Amino acid sequence: MPDLKKCFASATMALALAGGAMAADAFPTAPVKVIVPYGAGGTGDVVARIVGEKAGAELGQAVVVDNRSGGNGIIGAQAAAKSKADGYTLMLMATGHVILPSLQQVPYDWTKDFAPVFGITTTPLVFAVRSRSDIRTVADLVATAKATPSGLNYASGGAGSVSHLAAARLVRELKINGTHVPFRGFGPAVQALLGDQVHFICATVADVVELTKSGDFRLLGVTAEKRHPLLPDVPTMKEQGFADFHAASWNAYLAPAGTPPQAIDRLNAALAKATADAGVQERLGKLGVSVMAKNRVELEKFLKDEAARWRKVIQDNAIKVEN
Numbered sequence: 001m002p003d004l005k006k007c008f009a010s011a012t013m014a015l016a017l018a019g020g021a022m023a024a025d026a027f028p029t030a031p032v033k034v035i036v037p038y039g040a041g042g043t044g045d046v047v048a049r050i051v052g053e054k055a056g057a058e059l060g061q062a063v064v065v066d067n068r069s070g071g072n073g074i075i076g077a078q079a080a081a082k083s084k085a086d087g088y089t090l091m092l093m094a095t096g097h098v099i100l101p102s103l104q105q106v107p108y109d110w111t112k113d114f115a116p117v118f119g120i121t122t123t124p125l126v127f128a129v130r131s132r133s134d135i136r137t138v139a140d141l142v143a144t145a146k147a148t149p150s151g152l153n154y155a156s157g158g159a160g161s162v163s164h165l166a167a168a169r170l171v172r173e174l175k176i177n178g179t180h181v182p183f184r185g186f187g188p189a190v191q192a193l194l195g196d197q198v199h200f201i202c203a204t205v206a207d208v209v210e211l212t213k214s215g216d217f218r219l220l221g222v223t224a225e226k227r228h229p230l231l232p233d234v235p236t237m238k239e240q241g242f243a244d245f246h247a248a249s250w251n252a253y254l255a256p257a258g259t260p261p262q263a264i265d266r267l268n269a270a271l272a273k274a275t276a277d278a279g280v281q282e283r284l285g286k287l288g289v290s291v292m293a294k295n296r297v298e299l300e301k302f303l304k305d306e307a308a309r310w311r312k313v314i315q316d317n318a319i320k321v322e323n
Contacts, residue, residue, distance in 0.1 A: 037076020054274035087263025114254040119294025122250040124224035151177025155189040167202035206288035
């Protein structure tokens with residue numbers, strides 16, 4: 001006769017495994033929260049809502065945006081890192097999250113406290129001047145700087161932001177004098193240029209495309225490999241002799257470390273399908289944003305590469321910010 005205890009144990013294990021598989025297949029059974037560490041209405045917030053709406057339909061559960069602004073994205077990131085690792089909380093990561101650790105102490109370690117889920121969107125930066133300015137090219141920018149004893153003033157979306165670092169790199173490579181004027185976000189930086197408070201700004205395509213169409217701004221160059229579809233007449237920095245001048249404001253989804261792989265796979269698949277949707281891509285495209293579809297492995301490498309890229313710029317330019 002078979003060993004009844006062994007049979008019972010085997011049956012129990014089989015049921016447990018089957019139950020676990022069914023539980024994984026059933027995920028999610030409740031709404032998924034996306035912590036957006038910035039205020040409502042910004043590009044990242046809008047992206048999260050557009051993609052979340054479609055991803056929610058794929059998951060069969062709502063994807064709800066939870067805005068947690070403050071501290072250059074630190075407050076939201078800290079809240080996400082402390083969230084339960086069950087797949088029901090995600091964070092919308094931004095470029096600044098891989099930059100800040102090279103500038104100041106932050107209460108989380110994105111390499112240890114989070115697990116990559118999906119690379120979502122990217123929008124390149126542009127260097128812009130007022131349309132009535134005599135500056136029409138990067139070469140003109142150099143000439144103006146040399147003719148201005150105090151050098152040029154340039155604005156960014158904040159000290160230590162990707163727009164600050166990209167502009168600082170440009171000033172250094174052009175060997176001109178430049179004074180950084182930081183603002184709290186791209187919007188105020190754009191207004192500073194409109195008010196002639198600065199000579200040029202570095203901002204995202206999403207932030208200046210409408211002002212360019214209206215004739216208020218002239219764009220000197222875009223920090224992308226190819227010309228942007230919304231700005232076909234704007235040359236890339238590469239076309240102007242800068243071999244590796246790539247810079248972008250991007251977003252990615254991360255989950256708290258320890259989130260079950262099955263849940264991450266399910267979320268990744270839903271997000272990938274959502275961003276592949278033509279309607280979603282069209283809506284994002286109108287914002288000046290492109291899909292950056294990266295799986296877990298690709299995203300992990302991308303984040304590390306971005307951190308190293310901007311760490312070098314920070315070191316080369318001796319950039320410091322106040323905590």
